[in-house]
Amino acid sequence: MAGGIAVMPDVRVATDAVIDARGVSLTFATADGPVHALKDVDLSIGRGEFVSFIGPSGCGKTTFLRCVAALETPTAGVLRVNGMDPDAARRARAYGYVFQAAGLYPWRTIARNIALPLEIMGFPKAEQDARVARVLKLVELEAFGGKFPWQLSGGMQQRASIARALAFDADILLMDEPFGALDEIVRDRLNEEVLALWGRTGKTILFVTHSIPEAVYLSTKIVVMSPRPGRITDVIDSPLPRERPLDIRDSREFLEIAHRVREGLRAGHAYEV
Amino acid sequence: MNGAVSRVLPVLAVLGAIVVLWYAGSVALNARLTLVTAERQGVELTLAQVVADTMVQDRPRLPAPHQVAVALWDGIVGEPPLSKRSLVYHGLMTLQSTATGFLMGVLVGILLAVGVVYSRVMDLSVMPWAVISQTIPIVALAPMIVVLSNSLGLGEAVGVENRLVSKTLIAAYLSFFPVLVGMVTGLRSPDAMQTDLLRTYSATGAQAFWTLRLPASVPYLFASLKVAVAAALVGAIVGELPTGAVEGLGARMLVASQFGQPLLMWASLFASAILAGGLILAVGGIERVALRRMGARE
Structure with a gap:
């Protein structure tokens, strides 16, 4: 095993676990028989962690987030989410x-889009306005509150949707491939911003992605998943510091983690199409 | 400026072509009467004289465009607006039941669409019957609606003339359908992601309706309204035909055809076309204002 990477063979049973999954399975009944979207998923996520879920299509990463x-x-x-069942949470x-x-x-x-969950x-109206102003500042869209979505670029729209998710002060941010449809350059920029946002707000973030560099760059913990049935093949605790300049992606540690993620995907037959 | 010209030019070209064909048609169709009259009087006519005569007949088979224009002009500004000979008066009578019927049809269409979208039973029961209702020829149905609303005394019940009630009902009958179809599509237009988003906020069904489904359906509604308003006008005019032909553009057309006044018939026809155009422009204007306020791209 490469140096500096902690192996997590067993599920941590932390008392401060924000997300706690034990043997979670989800089977869809379809015309072609049952589909095992998730099988025996054990995972515990502590407060303030940034956890990426990576794996090929059909590995259940989005399904887990939706659960x-x-x-x-x-x-x-x-x-369990915050110690409650997901519905109550x-x-x-x-x-x-x-x-x-x-x-x-x-x-x-x-601004009115961001106010939607608040409405x-x-x-109350005054608090809505205050919160909208605060999260607009957080995602650096102060000047755009009065614009309509079509007047903003794709990256700015996605930032507005992050602001909308932040508006009501939830502790957990669930992000389902939020930058998947954006180009590489915008994506790099938004990755930096999400990291900064995470640093400032101390939220627990669950982040689904297809991209190995994105997962390694962002996460304190990387969950590698594989399909048929959807399951976890590896959980990697990242030794990277919380402060991460973009060029950390050229460091040896970064490349080692990326390598291990790739190995995990290969072990889960993710590359067999 | 250039854009406006390039948009108007094709319209004018088609209009010009229609006018030319129309004059040709007038000459061809009316020439026989001119020739028969001339023969009876024993007069020899030159081609120019024949052509000139085809355009000044009192009862032409096909009046020339300028004759219709004159009749239209006389009907609109040549009479006091509230005289029974004025097309403005009859236009207003038709407009009244068109507008009332249109509003009724829009209301019924929207309510049915909400029912269809939210109730599986209504989806299965209302939609097929709504489609069937529109396959019945309205000219066959109109007299029955007139007879029924008369014998039920619907007019007295709401304090207006029975004639008005049946016209309005027929207009509503024709205009509810496009609204129903458009609104069902519009209310169903939000995708799974948008409804999931509202579920993450634990939004109620009513909140989802007012914040998502209803606003999402507005562009579909306006597309339907333009069809519906034209259908309401047709309904009102058809409804005027079997009602004893007293008031309205439909009544004018019926009188003109029964008493052999083609100029009046054509003038009434054009008056209703102008009314239809005005109604569609009005709906289009409201649409532009509404969609602009809803952030539509210019």
């Missing part, structure tokens, strides 16, 4: 969800 969000219900196992506003597409309402201005959750 945490109570958008899907596991067919077996126990899943959602009602307690435990998480904000960022989808692959920004999904801003075209008929609302950026639905019944925040």
